[in-house]
Amino acid sequence: MQRETLVNLLSSVAGVKRDGDRFRSDDEHELTVYLGEPGRAMVVSHVQSIALQPSHAEVEARDRGVLYVPVDSICALQSVAAPNKAGKRGGVGFSG
16 A cells, blocks of 8 residues: 555544554554455554554554554555444444
């Protein structure tokens, strides 16, 4: 994915707030990043933030720590509302 496309997607999704070059997911949404190629992507779930650097992206995930990846290796994003008190999830925020 191109950097500009990634910035536009992250800027428009509910539950993700921009702080300079860092995009943070709030507690009410689960952000997932797909790295690689469609159909052969590595899934990084529970993403807490994505920091865009000039040469790479820093994907911080709750269970994995920080992954340092080329921006163009990010092939898709998904944001889903976290379960409400009844245990039901909201709809998909976006998929790219």
